[in-house]
Amino acid sequence: MxxxxxxxxxxxxxxxxxxxxxxxxxxxxxxxxxxxxxxxxLRPYLNCNFRFDTAKPISFRVENKGQGVAIIKALVMVNLGKRKIIKNHFDMESAFLEAGIDLNKVSFSGSIPAREGYLMPGDSLTLIEFHESAKDTGLYKFLNEKLDPVHFEIEYECVYQKRYSTH
CATH class of the missing domain: 1.20.5 (Single alpha-helices involved in coiled-coils or other helix-helix interfaces)
Structure with a gap:
């Protein structure tokens, strides 16, 4: 109706x-x-690796292989299961000292990403590089032995505030 x-x-x-x-x-x-x-x-993807190549210095590099910006939230050094947050150069020295490496006695360079620092797509960052390890086989063996149980973890997020971590 x-x-x-x-x-x-x-x-x-x-x-x-x-x-x-x-x-x-x-x-x-x-x-x-x-x-x-x-x-x-636009997801970032951080690829972290230690380079143990006898022809080149031992180093730890971080590369952003994703398409988005990685906003770094924390850098953590893990040695034999013990986690140490790296905020500055002194934390890095302390963490390596606990691993048996006195950074004051070896030639190295590197940089610690700032909290809320970022890594653009395609960019890389060398956290630490031991210069003399390519020339000095004794130093290479020493570092290789001490760094075997060590790895770094990086906590980061994308521009959409979604958190990721390298393990």
Whole structure:
């Protein structure tokens, strides 16, 4: 009985409203999918590795192999299961001393990423490099033995505040 009281312009208006609501729902779903795609495509991926090559100095490098900026939250050195947060040069010296390496007695260089520092896609950072290890086989063997149980973990996040960690 209601259909009898509706005029053709009323039916047209109801259909237009229904189509507009469907378009709104489709747009919202598409927006959600696009945001998820952006999060996945702009994800940083940090690749961390010690380089134990006798022809080159022993070093620890971090590379951002992802497509997004990695915002560094924490740097942790793990030695025999014991975790030590590295915030500055003194923490680095202390952590290596606990591993049996006195950084004051070996030639090294490196940098500690600042908290909230960032690593752009394709960029790399050398945390530490022992210069003389490529030339001095005794030093190379000593460092290789002491650094065997050591690894670094980096906690970082993407621009969408999603947290990641290297293990």
């Amino acid at each position: 209601i259909l009898m009281t509706l005029t053709p312009s009323d039916v047209t208006a109801i259909c237009a409203t229904f189509i507009a609501l469907l378009a709104l729902v489709v747009s919202l779903v598409q927006l959600k999918i696009q945001r998820k795609h952006n999060q996945l495509s």
